[in-house]
Amino acid sequence: MTGLVLKLAPKERVLINGAVIENGDRRSRLAIMTPNANILRLRDAIHPEEVNTPVRRVCYIAQLVLSGDADANDARMQLLRGIEQLSQVLTDHDSRAQLTQATTAVLDEQYYQVLKALRALLPREERLLAAKTQ
Numbered sequence: 837m838t839g840l841v842l843k844l845a846p847k848e849r850v851l852i853n854g855a856v857i858e859n860g861d862r863r864s865r866l867a868i869m870t871p872n873a874n875i876l877r878l879r880d881a882i883h884p885e886e887v888n889t890p891v892r893r894v895c896y897i898a899q900l901v902l903s904g905d906a907d908a909n910d911a912r913m914q915l916l917r918g919i920e921q922l923s924q925v926l927t928d929h930d931s932r933a934q935l936t937q938a939t940t941a942v943l944d945e946q947y948y949q950v951l952k953a954l955r956a957l958l959p960r961e962e963r964l965l966a967a968k969t970q
Contacts, residue, residue, distance in 0.1 A: 849878040894918035898951040
């Protein structure tokens with residue numbers, strides 16, 4: 837079976853191509869067979885007031901594409917610019933690998949993968965910002 841498999845907790849919500857879908861009372865699995873479907877787990881969504889760091893800003897742009905609130909063509913250059921700016925600061929091997937994955941995903945128009953790669957940088961960014969304030 838190809839496609840994306842979503843494992844949903846009871847009552848978990850997911851946004852698929854602009855429609856909010858809520859799971860029932862039991863855990864379930866959904867196989868998304870349509871290629872390039874825009875999917876966002878609402879528990880992973882970044883709310884506008886939480887967009888307060890460089891990585892979160894770039895994640896938010898990808899999230900807007902997935903939710904249908906931004907045009908992919910308009911967002912592409914913003915994402916590539918944001919990833920380039922992050923690569924000037926996050927220079928370690930692991931961060932570079934995530935940024936390379938995000939760049940490739942933008943070029944392939946795989947915005948879920950863009951968000952996934954960038955979200956992996958959030959804990960590192962949090963540690964760096966915490967160390968800076970100490």
